Amino acid sequence: MLAVAPNSVTESTTGKEDAVLHPPKELDAGALFVLKSRGSWVHCGYHLTTSIVAPSLLSLPFAVGLQGWVGGVVCLILAGLVTFYSYNLLSMVLEHHAQLGQRQLRFRDMARDILGPRWGKYVVGPLQFGICYGAVIAGVLLGGQCLKFIYLLSNPNGTMKLYEFTIIFGVLMLFLAQIPSFHSLRHLNLVSLFLALAYSACVTAGSIYIGFSKNAPNRDYSVNGSQENRVFGAVNAVSIIVTTYACGIVPEIQATIAPPVKGKMFKGLCVCYAVIFTTFFSVAISGYWAFGNQAMGTILANFMGNQKPLLPTWFLLMTNVFTVIQVSAVTVVYLQPTNEVFEKLFADPNQDQFSNRNVVPRLFFRSISVIVGTLFAAMLPFFGDIMAILGAFGFIPLDLIFPMVFYNVTFKPSKRSLVFWVNTLIAAASSVLSAVGAVASVRQTVLDAKTYRLFANI
Numbered sequence: 001m002l003a004v005a006p007n008s009v010t011e012s013t014t015g016k017e018d019a020v021l022h023p024p025k026e027l028d029a030g031a032l033f034v035l036k037s038r039g040s041w042v043h044c045g046y047h048l049t050t051s052i053v054a055p056s057l058l059s060l061p062f063a064v065g066l067q068g069w070v071g072g073v074v075c076l077i078l079a080g081l082v083t084f085y086s087y088n089l090l091s092m093v094l095e096h097h098a099q100l101g102q103r104q105l106r107f108r109d110m111a112r113d114i115l116g117p118r119w120g121k122y123v124v125g126p127l128q129f130g131i132c133y134g135a136v137i138a139g140v141l142l143g144g145q146c147l148k149f150i151y152l153l154s155n156p157n158g159t160m161k162l163y164e165f166t167i168i169f170g171v172l173m174l175f176l177a178q179i180p181s182f183h184s185l186r187h188l189n190l191v192s193l194f195l196a197l198a199y200s201a202c203v204t205a206g207s208i209y210i211g212f213s214k215n216a217p218n219r220d221y222s223v224n225g226s227q228e229n230r231v232f233g234a235v236n237a238v239s240i241i242v243t244t245y246a247c248g249i250v251p252e253i254q255a256t257i258a259p260p261v262k263g264k265m266f267k268g269l270c271v272c273y274a275v276i277f278t279t280f281f282s283v284a285i286s287g288y289w290a291f292g293n294q295a296m297g298t299i300l301a302n303f304m305g306n307q308k309p310l311l312p313t314w315f316l317l318m319t320n321v322f323t324v325i326q327v328s329a330v331t332v333v334y335l336q337p338t339n340e341v342f343e344k345l346f347a348d349p350n351q352d353q354f355s356n357r358n359v360v361p362r363l364f365f366r367s368i369s370v371i372v373g374t375l376f377a378a379m380l381p382f383f384g385d386i387m388a389i390l391g392a393f394g395f396i397p398l399d400l401i402f403p404m405v406f407y408n409v410t411f412k413p414s415k416r417s418l419v420f421w422v423n424t425l426i427a428a429a430s431s432v433l434s435a436v437g438a439v440a441s442v443r444q445t446v447l448d449a450k451t452y453r454l455f456a457n458i
Contacts, residue, residue, distance in 0.1 A: 030344030035255040041264035045271030046189035053196045054330040061287025061295035066237035083245040089407040091265035105255035131394030139331030141377040143169035146324035161457040163378035170374030192329035199322035200279035207286035219292035232440045239437040246395030392437030400430035
C-alpha cells in the first residue's frame with residue numbers, strides 16, 4: 001500500500017533535490033556531527049533493519065499467545081502493512097521538504113516545520129527522546145538476560161545475579177556509545193542484519209526441533225484467563241507487536257543519506273521489510289506452535305526448560321551469542337537521538353569534531369547516559385512490560401499517528417480521496433489503540449510490580 005505524493009514542486013525545481021527555494025539553515029553540532037549525510041540507500045537499509053529487526057521479536061510468540069492463532073497472525077500482517085505504509089509517508093514528506101530546500105534531519109524538525117514550534121519542542125521531541133532512551137534501557141536489560149543465559153549454560157549452579165550481567169553489558173555499551181556518528185554504524189549494522197537472520201533461524205529451528213521431539217511440551221492454543229484479562233491481554237499483545245515493528249527514528253535514518261535522497265528511503269525500506277517478514281513470522285509462528293500459550297516473554301526462556309535445557313548446550317550458546325551481539329548494535333542505534341541532543345547542547349560546530357573541545361564533553365555525557373540507562377535496566381527487569389509501555393505511549397503516536405497527520409497537512413489531499421480517509425482512519429484507530437494500550441500496559445506493570453522487586457534476579 002503506497003501513497004503517491006502530489007506534484008507540489010514547480011517545474012523549475014522538479015528533479016532538482018538541492019534547489020534552494022528557501023535559505024538553507026546553518027547546521028548545529030548535533031546535525032553536523034551525529035547526523036552526517038553521507039550514506040547510500042543500502043546503508044539506510046542496514047540502519048532501518050537494525051532499528052526494527054531487534055531481539056524484541058523474540059517476544060512475538062508470547063504476543064501471539066495472548067491473542068490466539070487467528071488474532072495473532074492477522075495482527076502481525078496488519079502491523080507490517082500499516083507500518084510500511086506509514087514509513088513510506090514519512091519518507092515522502094521528508095523528500096518534499098528537501099526539494100524545497102528545507103531538509104529536515106530530525107523528527108522534531110518535522111513537527112516544528114509542519115505543525116508549529118511548540119509541537120516539535122514540547123511534544124514530539126520529548127516523546128521521541130523518551131522512547132529511544134527507553135529502548136536503550138530495554139536493550140541493556142535484554143543484553144544482560146542473554147549473558148545470564150550463557151552463564152547458566154556453562155555453570156548451572158552459578159550464583160551471579162541478573163543485575164550483575166546487566167552491568168557487564170552496560171560496560172560494553174560504554175565503549176560502543178563513543179562511535180562518533182550514525183553513519184559510522186553502517187558496517188556494524190550490516191553485521192547486525194546477518195546476526196538477526198542467524199538467531200531467528202536458530203530460534204525457528206529450535207522450536208521445530210522441540211515441537212517434534214518425544215519430550216515436546218503439552219501445547220494449549222487457547223487464550224487463558226478471565227474475560228477481563230483476555231481483553232487486556234489482547235490489547236497488550238497489540239502494543240508488543242506494534243512496538244516490535246516500531247522504529248521512531250525514520251527521519252534521523254533518512255538524514256544519514258547523502259543528497260539527493262529521492263527514492264532512496266523506499267529502497268531501504270524494501271530491504272528492511274524483506275528481513276522483517278523473514279524473521280518475524282518464522283519466529284512468531286514456530287515459537288507459538290511449539291509452546292502454545294506457555295510461550296514466555298522471550299522465547300529463549302522456554303528453551304531453557306524447567307529442569308534442564310530442551311536443546312543442546314552448544315546450540316543455545318550460539319543462539320544467545322548471536323543475540324547478545326546484535327542487541328548491542330540495536331542499543332547503540334537508539335542512543336543516537338540522545339547523542340545528537342548532547343552534541344547540539346555541548347559541542348562547538350565551529351571546531352573539528354575530534355578536537356579536545358568536542359571530544360571531552362562527548363565522552364563524558366555519552367558515558368553518563370549509558371550509566372544511567374544501565375542502572376534503570378538493572379533495577380527494573382520487566383522486559384515485556386517495558387516493550388508494551390513503549391509501544392502504547394511512544395511508538396504508536398510517532399509511527400502511526402504523526403506520519404498520517406504530517407502527510408495530510410503537507411500535501412493536503414482532497415477530503416474525497418481515498419488516501420485522506422485511509423490516513424485519517426489509521427490515525428484515529430491508532431489514537432484509540434494508544435490510549436487503551438497505555439491503560440493495559442500500566443495495569444500489567446502494576447500487577448508484575450507486586451511479584452518482582454528492584455534488582456530482581458529473574
